[in-house]
Amino acid sequence: MEPKKIYLTKQGLEDLKKELEELKNTKRPIILERVSGARDMGDLSENAEYSAAKEELAFTDGRIEELEELLKQVVIIExxxxxxxxxxxxxxxxxxxxxxxxxxxxxxxxxxxxxxxxxxxxxxxxxxxxxxxxxxxxxxxxxxxxxxxxxxxx
Structure with a gap:
């Protein structure tokens, strides 16, 4: 089955690319630091900060993956x-x-x-x-x- 086409204006495409760039280069590294810092606090089974950071990382990684897939299906509309x-x-x-x-x-x-x-x-x-x-x-x-x-x- 052919993937569904995603119709975007040039501005819409730029907005998605900007969001992807920000997630990969700004937000994800900050979350990785939080995961690392929380891991250094010791017992991971009772570490709420670690759990929250891991959850946020999973959400962010999911959004990155979603945007990368979307961008493969984009058709520009004038x-x-x-x-x-x-x-x-x-x-x-x-x-x-x-x-x-x-x-x-x-x-x-x-x-x-x-x-x-x-x-x-x-x-x-x-x-x-x-x-x-x-x-x-x-x-x-x-x-x-x-x-x-x-x-x-x-």
Whole structure:
């Protein structure tokens, strides 16, 4: 089975690389020092500091491994494809209930509703992909059906 593709903007890729770099070169060495220092305190069976440091090391190593695997599967999406049709990387302005809202359609790993970045896998993202200015999409939301009129795409 082919690994799932991870869609990221260039900025999203840089952010993941930065996190990986920080984990490997800054955080992990500090945790290793804590493990070593706690080990020097003696009896490991009753050493809470040692146990906590080992647990944090395992978590950090897991995240490093996860990021390394993710980076092997990345497909870069361009910000705005120059098309009037919504695709990954498009910046979209919609009108919902008389209010304009801006979104960027991104891959699921980069999605952050607070930053107005919505996943192409989300209900709204799925509804918007392939649409163009002037079209209306309906999305089932917890509060009921929401209608979005596409105002602009870039």
């Amino acid at each position: 910000n705005g494809n120059g098309s009037s049709i919504i695709a990954l990387g498009s910046k979209v302005t919609v009108n919902v209930k008389g209010k304009k809202e801006d979104f960027m359609v991104v891959g699921e790993w980069e999605a952050d509703p607070k930053e107005k970045k919505i996943s192409h896998e989300s209900p709204l993202g799925k509804a918007l992909i392939g649409k163009k200015v002037g079209e209306i999409v309906e999305v089932e939301a917890p509060a009921g059906k929401m209608k979005y009129t596409i105002v602009s795409v870039s």
